[in-house]
Amino acid sequence: MITRLFLFLLLLIAPAVAYTQHCVIANERETIAYIDVPNPLIFAVEGLSCGSVELYTTNGQLKRLKNTCSYEYYPANTGRAPIFVKAKSGKTLDTVFLKVRDLPAPVALVAGKAGGTISKRHLAVQIGVAAQLNGFDFDAHFQVTHFNVAILGEGKGLFSEETGDARFSEATRNAFGALNVNDLVLFTEITCKSPGGKVSKAASIEFKIVE
Numbered sequence: 690m691i692t693r694l695f696l697f698l699l700l701l702i703a704p705a706v707a708y709t710q711h712c713v714i715a716n717e718r719e720t721i722a723y724i725d726v727p728n729p730l731i732f733a734v735e736g737l738s739c740g741s742v743e744l745y746t747t748n749g750q751l752k753r754l755k756n757t758c759s760y761e762y763y764p765a766n767t768g769r770a771p772i773f774v775k776a777k778s779g780k781t782l783d784t785v786f787l788k789v790r791d792l793p794a795p796v797a798l799v800a801g802k803a804g805g806t807i808s809k810r811h812l813a814v815q816i817g818v819a820a821q822l823n824g825f826d827f828d829a830h831f832q833v834t835h836f837n838v839a840i841l842g843e844g845k846g847l848f849s850e851e852t853g854d855a856r857f858s859e860a861t862r863n864a865f866g867a868l869n870v871n872d873l874v875l876f877t878e879i880t881c882k883s884p885g886g887k888v889s890k891a892a893s894i895e896f897k898i899v900e
Contacts, residue, residue: 722770722787725885726829727752727761732774734782742782745773748789764789795820795831797879797891806899809868817856820881820891834888835880840864842872851878872898 722728730751734742739758744751748770752761764770770787796803798819800811820831833855840848848864857865868874876894883889 720785720787722762722764722789723792723829724764724767724789725792725883725887727763730760730762730772732758732760734774737776741777743775743777745775746770762787767791791887792829792883793822794889795881795891796823797833797836797876797881797894799876799894799896802894802896803892804895805897807874807896808900809865809870809898810900812868812874812896812898813862813865815857817854818876818879818894819855820879829884831881831883833879833891834882835878836876837878838864839875839877840868840872841875842869847872868898870898870900874898 730744732742732744733739740756742758743753744760746762746764748766748768749762749764751772752763754760762770762772764787767789770789772785772787774782774784776782798821799817800807800815801819818833818836820833822829822831835851835853836855837849837851838857838861839846848861850858850861850864852858852861865874874896879891879893881889881891
């Protein structure tokens with residue numbers, strides 16, 4: 690009798706289910722894994738204990754969480770990644786393929802906004818530039834490592850500074866305190882580092898001071 694294999698790839702603990710000949714794959718975003726973040730995998734094989742089955746891959750690393758049916762998958766390269774389900778005897782019970790993708794570029798935010806209008810008072814109490822992923826329900830922490838800030842008023846440059854981390858300098862905060870209505874505040878050349886150390890650029894932010 691063919692052993693019925695259930696491999697649950699809960700990359701984001703998702704309810705959607707896709708069926709193959711021997712597997713049930715449950716995952717909110719089909720069978721997608723992302724580089725730079727742990728991708729949780731949970732498997733179950735009918736008639737076999739968790740300790741008698743192991744997962745293997747040729748793309749990245751699989752870290753077992755104690756002696757359970759749970760793994761964290763860390764892919765190395767984008768493209769296709771095979772996940773082999775093997776018994777301790779060495780027999781391959783089944784193989785499931787994942788699509789591996791890079792995390793998208795994060796969105797840079799100041800005061801929780803990616804641009805638009807802001808009051809002088811609200812901007813003055815902010816501590817720096819943040820970055821986050823939009824449209825994802827898991828937390829991938831991006832660190833802002835660089836940005837430029839410039840203030841324009843009455844058609845001319847009033848202030849500019851280059852910063853090597855996420856926080857506003859004292860000079861920048863003082864400049865915010867001198868803002869006037871209709872001044873423009875620009876944040877450009879925003880560089881972010883992913884959890885795995887990959888560097889990417891985020892889109893610029895432009896604010897107009899309204900009060």
